[in-house]
Amino acid sequence: MTQTHDHDHTPIQASSGVNEFEVLEMAVRELAIEKGLFSAEDHRRFSEWAESIGPSGGSKLVAKAWVDPDFKARLLADGTEACKEVGIDWLDPTGTGTPSDYTYFYVLENTPQVHNVIVCTLCSCYPRPVLGMSPDWYRTPHYRRRLVRWPREVLAEFGLHFGPDVEVRVHDSNQKSRFMVMPMRPEGTDGWTEEQLAAIVTRDTMIGVALPQVDWTATAPPSQVGS
């Protein structure tokens, strides 16, 4: 289960009330710009891209795959290329991809026999272009330690339980590949539009720690989507 913090989380404060980490980052950025290592415009452009990414990208991919079997096949065969069909280019914003996310994107299809779940034990590699910034818990040594060895315990803590006939397959993304889970389309969604379907594909369902629910979305129930 996740707990929402809002902005209660107080950053570490020096006695003067100034955040020393903020000081450090600004110092690095200003020196880098002064020395011509990158430009303020570079920072602004990357910032714009970082603000634009989020889980809705991944949701669109999944919803489209659910309604269009040919797209689903393309998505599973070449994730990076298929992303372009929903307006996501893994080469953005630099033209050669981001330094930390690279350009090797693979979608992992859940089936009745296989449940996929993702972790990066070594750092916190995450498919930012399609899911946005990673959740805080995903980056903790705690999640990195436990998911690979006690996956069913961790999934149970997120509310998921699978029987002995379901293969829980953990993907430790330790190299350049970036992964996203394609959850199974739940019962009770016949005739839904792509938009309605995308609304129930939350970030956690694409990491593999949740399953889509017909009566729950990140923001609103499906009947209110598109109205």
Place this chain on the structure above:
Amino acid sequence: MKRTFEVGDRVTVKNATSMFHTRTQAFTRGKTGVVVEFRPDWVIPEDEAWGRDTVERGGREEPFYVVRFKQKDLWPNYTGFDVDTLETEVAQRWLEPAKED
């Protein structure tokens, strides 16, 4: 570089001593799994981490593989079910053919 393993090959992760940097996890060392997919030829992280991140800069490029392990082979007293697996990516230099029991 020539690919030495095929999809379906059983492979064992070598247990070379690592110092300072590695992306071959300790929990895979000496463990045997099966190659399930190819990845592209990439510069190895042991070179990238010291700035040799392209062939021109002296980075060694080689085939990578997706290796699938049975969880019960990876962990002592694995608490999940026999059917569970873990997949991760391994550079060719870290793999050797599985020793037949």
Place this chain on the structure above:
Amino acid sequence: MSSSEGFDEIEYRVGNLAPVLRTPLDSPYEISNQLFAALRHVLHDVGGQPDLPQPYLEKVEEEWEMNTYITCECLGWRGVWNSEERRRAENDLGATLYFGLPYYARWATVAAKVLINTGRITPDELSAKIDEVRARLEKKSA
């Protein structure tokens, strides 16, 4: 204590009451091969290490955290370092800083370090800039 939260709290206290004889490491004359192997272990390789269940927390990125991420990526974009150099730099900080610092504070620290290590800035330039920025922010918040 009747609440389940109170139970955890008291049980951790009980668990930590056991006598412990600690021998801190302070540049010892000799250590066992096993301890050397443990000290040699590449820090970020934590998969499968024992750990206890903890709450999975959500946290919106603060502005300085987003800026840190973007600054680090811009340094990668413009060729100052690549991401694997950044990750190794985080390991090279050592266990105290690696596990002591918040996630993005680690990023900010190694970003400062790479600028010095590659000779693009000097340590005194960094000090001066940090002091200048701090003074500027202090004035703003006053």
